[in-house]
Structures are given as structure tokens and as C-alpha cells.
Amino acid sequence: MTNNELNRLGGVILDACITVHKELGPGLLESAYDNALNRELELRNVLVGIQVPVELVYKECF
Numbered sequence: 012m013t014n015n016e017l018n019r020l021g022g023v024i025l026d027a028c029i030t031v032h033k034e035l036g037p038g039l040l041e042s043a044y045d046n047a048l049n050r051e052l053e054l055r056n057v058l059v060g061i062q063v064p065v066e067l068v069y070k071e072c073f
Contacts, residue, residue, distance in 0.1 A: 020057070027051040 012020070031047045045061070052059055 023055055023057060024052070027055055027057070 031051050035047055049061055
């Protein structure tokens with residue numbers, strides 16, 4: 012992706028996050044925001060993986 016494409020996508024994601032926060036407000040469980048953000052991004056034609064495992068090494072463990 013070019014920098015312009017990444018900037019545009021970042022703007023779309025940020026706007027989706029703000030929209031979800033305005034709609035739901037604070038204080039819900041993370042899973043509620045996760046589901047709402049996934050739907051909001053889907054409506055904006057941004058396809059994402061949900062809860063994708065990420066390999067993590069912390070202080071040479073895990």
C-alpha cells in the first residue's frame with residue numbers, strides 16, 4: 012500500500028471508531044465495542060479479521 016492509501020484507510024478506521032463511540036458511549040465491555048466496530052467497518056467496505064491470534068514474545072517467554 013502507498014502512504015496515501017494507508018492515510019485514507021487510517022482516516023476511515025478512525026472515523027469508524029469515533030462513530031461507534033458516539034453511538035454506544037463509554038462503559039461497555041470490550042466485546043460490545045469490538046462487535047460494533049467490526050460492523051461499522053463492514054458497512055464501510057473494510058474487511059477485518061476478528062480476534063486474530065498474534066504471536067507474542069515478552070522477555071523471552073510465551
